Structure formats: C-alpha cells, structure tokens
Amino acid sequence: MPADAGLPNAKLTDQQDPPQISAPVKVTLHQLFCMEATAAPCGIVIIGASGDLAHRKLLPGLYHLYKVKLLPKEFFILGAARSPGDDAGFRDQIEAAFKEKGETDGATLRGFLEHVYYRSVQYAQLGTLESPLKEFALKHATQGKLLFHIATPPEVYESAIASLSQAGLIGKGKNAAVIIEKPFGYDLDSARRLNRLLLANLDESQIYRIDHYLGKETVQNILMFRFANSIFEPVWNRRYIDHVQITAAESIGIEHRAGFYEKAGNLRDVFQNHMFQLLSTVAMEPPVVLDQDQYRNEKLKVIRSLRPIPAEKLNEMVVRGQYGSGAIDGTPVAAYRQEEGVNPASTTETFVAMKLFIDNWRWEGVPFYLRSGKRLARGVTEIAIQFKQVPHSMIPAFPADQFSPNVLTFRLQPQEGISLSFEAKQPGTKFCMTTLDMAFNYKDVFRKSSMEAYERLLLDAMQGDQTLFVREDMNDLSWAFMTTILKGWEQSPPGNFPNYAAGSWGPREAQALIEKDGRAWRK
Ligand SMILES: NC(=O)c1ccc[n+]([C@@H]2O[C@H](COP(=O)([O-])OP(=O)(O)OC[C@H]3O[C@@H](n4cnc5c(N)ncnc54)[C@H](OP(=O)(O)O)[C@@H]3O)[C@@H](O)[C@H]2O)c1
Numbered sequence: 121m122p123a124d125a126g127l128p129n130a131k132l133t134d135q136q137d138p139p140q141i142s143a144p145v146k147v148t149l150h151q152l153f154c155m156e157a158t159a160a161p162c163g164i165v166i167i168g169a170s171g172d173l174a175h176r177k178l179l180p181g182l183y184h185l186y187k188v189k190l191l192p193k194e195f196f197i198l199g200a201a202r203s204p205g206d207d208a209g210f211r212d213q214i215e216a217a218f219k220e221k222g223e224t225d226g227a228t229l230r231g232f233l234e235h236v237y238y239r240s241v242q243y244a245q246l247g248t249l250e251s252p253l254k255e256f257a258l259k260h261a262t263q264g265k266l267l268f269h270i271a272t273p274p275e276v277y278e279s280a281i282a283s284l285s286q287a288g289l290i291g292k293g294k295n296a297a298v299i300i301e302k303p304f305g306y307d308l309d310s311a312r313r314l315n316r317l318l319l320a321n322l323d324e325s326q327i328y329r330i331d332h333y334l335g336k337e338t339v340q341n342i343l344m345f346r347f348a349n350s351i352f353e354p355v356w357n358r359r360y361i362d363h364v365q366i367t368a369a370e371s372i373g374i375e376h377r378a379g380f381y382e383k384a385g386n387l388r389d390v391f392q393n394h395m396f397q398l399l400s401t402v403a404m405e406p407p408v409v410l411d412q413d414q415y416r417n418e419k420l421k422v423i424r425s426l427r428p429i430p431a432e433k434l435n436e437m438v439v440r441g442q443y444g445s446g447a448i449d450g451t452p453v454a455a456y457r458q459e460e461g462v463n464p465a466s467t468t469e470t471f472v473a474m475k476l477f478i479d480n481w482r483w484e485g486v487p488f489y490l491r492s493g494k495r496l497a498r499g500v501t502e503i504a505i506q507f508k509q510v511p512h513s514m515i516p517a518f519p520a521d522q523f524s525p526n527v528l529t530f531r532l533q534p535q536e537g538i539s540l541s542f543e544a545k546q547p548g549t550k551f552c553m554t555t556l557d558m559a560f561n562y563k564d565v566f567r568k569s570s571m572e573a574y575e576r577l578l579l580d581a582m583q584g585d586q587t588l589f590v591r592e593d594m595n596d597l598s599w600a601f602m603t604t605i606l607k608g609w610e611q612s613p614p615g616n617f618p619n620y621a622a623g624s625w626g627p628r629e630a631q632a633l634i635e636k637d638g639r640a641w642r643k
Contacts (some may be wrong), residue, residue, distance in 0.1 A: 160582065163266045183232050185578065194260050196256040197235055200249060205238045210238030268290065281298065282317070292321070329590040335572075340588070363489060366398050368491075373459060378460060382461070386471060399476070399488060405482070425479050426479075426601060438605055440609065456618060467617060471630070473490065475487050496624070502532060509523060537560050
C-alpha cells in the first residue's frame with residue numbers, strides 16, 4: 121500500500137467501529153513447577169484477637185487454609201486481647217460472622233472451631249497465657265511450636281514483645297516465631313528501636329515483618345513473568361523502557377481510622393512499605409536461586425541504588441496532597457479535615473507522588489513515577505512499564521510519536537491480571553491504527569480462586585519461609601529514605617491543603633511532576 125493512500129489519521133476516529141476482539145487465553149497447565157507444602161504442627165496465638173484485622177483477615181484466612189487442607193491436623197488458634205470473653209463466646213462470634221458471609225458447611229466450621237480458644241489478657245502480662253498454651257499444645261499435639269501474630273495497634277507492639285519474652289514464651293533458639301504487622305516503625309529511629317527489641321529477644325529467622333502486598337498473587341507473578349519467560353528480560357532495561365509508573369489509588373477515605381491515619385499519613389502508610397516493595401520487585405536483578413536470602417538481597421540492592429533526594433529538590437521530586445470535598449461516583453464526600461476524628465487544620469498528607477531514579481546499569485536515566493492516594497477517582501493498584509516509542513515511522517503521514525508506546529501492566533486490583541498494549545491496523549480499506557490490549561485476568565483464566573494475601577503469608581510463616589516477609593535491612597533502608605522526606609516536610613508545612621478534590625486524580629502539582637517530562641499519568 122502506498123504510504124499516502126488514505127492515511128489521514130493514526131487514531132481511532134468516530135467513524136470507525138471499535139474492533140471487536142475476542143481473545144481467549146489458551147492455558148497449558150502443567151505440573152512441572154508446582155510447589156506446595158503443608159505447614160508443620162503449630163499453635164497460632166493472635167494478640168489483639170478482638171480487632172478488625174483478626175476478624176476480617178486472619179481468622180477467615182486460617183479457616184480457608186483449614187478447609188483446603190493446608191493446615192496440619194495438629195494446630196490450635198488462641199485469640200488473646202483485653203476484651204472480656206471465653207472460648208464459647210469467641211467461637212460463636214466467629215461462627216456467626218462466617219455464616220453471615222455465606223458459609224454453609226456447618227460440619228467443617230465446627231471442626232475448625234474445636235481448635236479455637238480465647239483468653240482475656242493485658243498485653244503487658246502475656247505470661248498468663250503460658251499455662252493454657254501448654255494445655256492446648258498437649259491436646260492438639262503441636263509439639264510446642266508457637267507462632268505469635270501481633271495484630272494490635274503499633275503502640276502495643278513493644279510491651280507485647282517484652283512481656284512474651286519475660287514470660288519465656290519467645291526467645292532466641294526457642295521453637296517460637298513472631299509475625300508483626302505494619303506499620304513497622306513510625307520513622308527510622310522508632311523502626312530501629314523496635315528492631316533492637318525484637319533482635320534482643322529473637323533471631324532474625326524468627327521474625328516475620330508482614331507487608332500483605334507481598335502475598336498478592338500478581339506481585340509474586342511479576343517475578344515469574346520476568347524470570348520464567350525469556351522474551352521480556354532482554355528488554356527490561358534503560359535501552360527499551362521509557363519509564364515505569366506505579367499507582368496505588370483508593371477511592372475510599374480513611375474509614376473511621378482517623379486516629380491511626382492522622383499520625384501516619386500516606387508516605388508512612390503506603391510508600392515506605394507497599395510502594396517500595398512493588399518498586400523493588402519490578403526493578404530487581406534476577407536472583408540466582410529463589411530462596412529467601414537471595415531474593416531479598418536483590419530487592420535490597422534496588423532500594424540501596426535509589427538516587428537520594430536532596431533537600432533543595434524535594435518539592436521538584438515529591439508532591440504531597442490532601443483531599444478536599446468532592447464526589448466519588450456521583451456521591452458527595454467530605455473533605456479529609458471534616459472526617460470524624462481529624463484535626464480541622466490537619467496537615468496530614470492523603471496523597472503522595474514522587475519521581476525516583478535507580479542509579480545502576482539497568483535503570484540509569486529511567487524515571488520511576490509513583491503515586492498513591494485516598495479519595496481518588498478510582499480504586500486501582502498497578503505497575504505499568506512503558507516502553508520507548510518506535511524510533512522511526514515508515515509511513516510519512518504518521519509521525520513516529522503518533523504511535524502509542526507499548527505498555528505492559530501488572531494490575532493488582534481490581535481484578536488481578538497482566539496486559540500488554542500494542543498497535544494494530546484496523547481491518548478495512550482505510551489505514552487506521554488503534555491500540556489493543558492482550559489481557560490476562562486471573563479470575564477468567566484460573567477457575568481456582570487465588571489465595572488471599574494473608575492466607576499465603578500465614579501459611580509461609582507456619583512453614584518457616586521468610587521469602588515474602590520484610591527483612592530488617594530492607595525496612596531500615598526504606599525508612600531512611602522516607603525519613604529524609606519527612607524531615608524536609610517538617611521544615612516547610614504545606615500551605616495549600618486541601619489541594620485536590622475528592623474524586624479527582626490528585627493535586628495539580630502531581631500532574632506537573634510528570635508532564636514537565638513530556639509524559640502523563642495513566643488514567
Ligand atoms: N485492619 C486491617 O485491614 C489492617 C491491614 C494491614 C495492617 N493492619 C495492622 O494490623 C494491626 C491491627 O489492626 P486492626 O485494624 O485489627 O486494629 P484494631 O482493631 O484497632 O486493634 C486490634 C485490637 O487491639 C486492641 N487495642 C486497640 N487499641 C489499643 C490500644 N490503644 N492499646 C491497647 N490495645 C489496643 C483492641 O483489643 P482489646 O481492646 O480487646 O485489647 C483491638 O481489638 C495494626 O497495626 C494495623 O496497622 C491492619
């Protein structure tokens with residue numbers, strides 16, 4: 121076809137019907153690389169068992185593991201918190217909640233509840249659990265192994281650990297481990313203090329710092345996608361990739377968690393942990409062996425290679441925001457400062473965007489744009505790898521920059537999946553280009569629902585596998601990076617909050633952060 125024949129427009133026009141594409145994914149499931157192990161006998165102690173996390177994630181997660189027979193026969197769960205209660209009341213509460221969520225298998229549920237207990241206890245006196253723990257260990261033949269999941273607000277962590285240690289329930293070399301929730305620290309100093317306390321009482325191999333993003337199927341699949349396929353790794357570098365965008369957008373607000381959020385803010389709540397875990401997973405070098413040390417060593421190197429943000433460039437590289445009133449899906453919502461429990465003059469950030477560079481051979485010069493916020497237009501978490509534009513157009517009527525660059529997207533929510541966009545010619549006599557997606561959704565392809573992040577992580581902790589948990593050095597380095605930003609912000613409190621409307625995509629400055637580089641955030 122001659123280059124000038126009917127080629128006025130490279131983009132989809134109103135006159136063109138959008139192409140009807142039906143592209144089922146052909147799935148070849150094979151057993152070549154399936155690894156699954158059931159957990160060893162174990163007693164699980166949930167400290168803070170009356171709370172939201174215990175009831176919404178931990179107990180349902182453990183129950184599902186029981187249902188699919190991934191828990192050993194020899195296990196028990198002891199819920200501990202200050203709220204008054206007993207075994208029968210706790211079991212009734214769990215049974216009612218699970219039934220309300222649609223559980224109809226009464227026999228299995230009763231079987232599970234026979235392993236569940238509750239004790240009311242002060243967090244500074246966890247030694248009182250010693251005698252019931254001995255009794256349950258004997259009854260359920262758990263061989264003494266204990267896993268303490270500290271699921272309280274962070275202000276309780278230190279006293280809970282100290283009291284477990286004083287009672288001899290945890291200790292170096294003992295058959296006991298501790299899962300500790302995020303936030304792990306408030307800044308570098310507090311994270312180090314907590315680490316010192318943990319490491320005075322436990323070996324690193326007994327400490328499981330949880331970041332539930334690491335338990336998500338897509339996050340694990342990034343690793344497989346990159347290193348179990350040979351076609352992507354050769355282009356996974358500065359020569360072919362223009363930039364990377366990582367978005368963790370929520371349309372919800374703070375959901376009655378003002379007490380926590382006012383002290384934390386977005387940088388501590390999302391960037392220090394989830395965003396840096398995603399960044400390091402997508403940018404890491406291939407580990408020689410996928411074991412817990414090599415995998416975490418490679419991720420650590422990414423954070424170590426981050427170009428520091430000097431004080432004078434803070435506002436150029438990092439944008440903070442707070443939502444004002446607005447509308448989400450047409451429903452009016454209040455400003456952050458009007459939320460219950462929030463200081464009406466609060467300077468807590470509910471949005472952060474930043475531009476980062478990784479100073480190593482692979483990524484030199486490739487910007488990584490990260491953004492996260494509450495009350496944004498849509499709830500979506502994704503990593504988008506944008507490849508470079510074609511260097512030359514063979515069709516003079518289409519300049520090279522009219523072709524949309526290929527984008528590879530890992531979507532964590534909603535609907536976990538992977539897609540790759542590419543340019544294609546639409547059928548017909550006109551020469552019209554359009555951008556298409558090859559998309560894979562977990563839900564559509566695999567009938568088996570993917571395991572909830574918490575289930576996966578609880579199972580790993582029971583198996584003694586720390587691969588998907590945060591190591592001390594990673595937590596430390598991430599906090600060091602964030603603490604520089606936090607200190608810079610302390611020096612110049614924001615004068616323009618609120619600076620974005622609920623239901624928008626964040627402050628104008630966040631658009632400018634990327635647009636001044638001739639790029640745009642994905643919508
Ligand atoms: N909820 C989630 O989806 C989620 C997600 C990720 C991480 N996390 C983290 O997991 C931990 C627990 O979260 P959560 O939402 O379950 O918390 P929560 O419901 O506020 O607290 C859990 C339990 O801790 C006790 N507690 C609360 N405030 C306390 C205080 N000031 N002093 C002593 N005890 C207190 C309460 O039990 P008693 O009064 O009965 O003792 C409460 O039921 C937090 O560190 C949170 O950041 C939670």
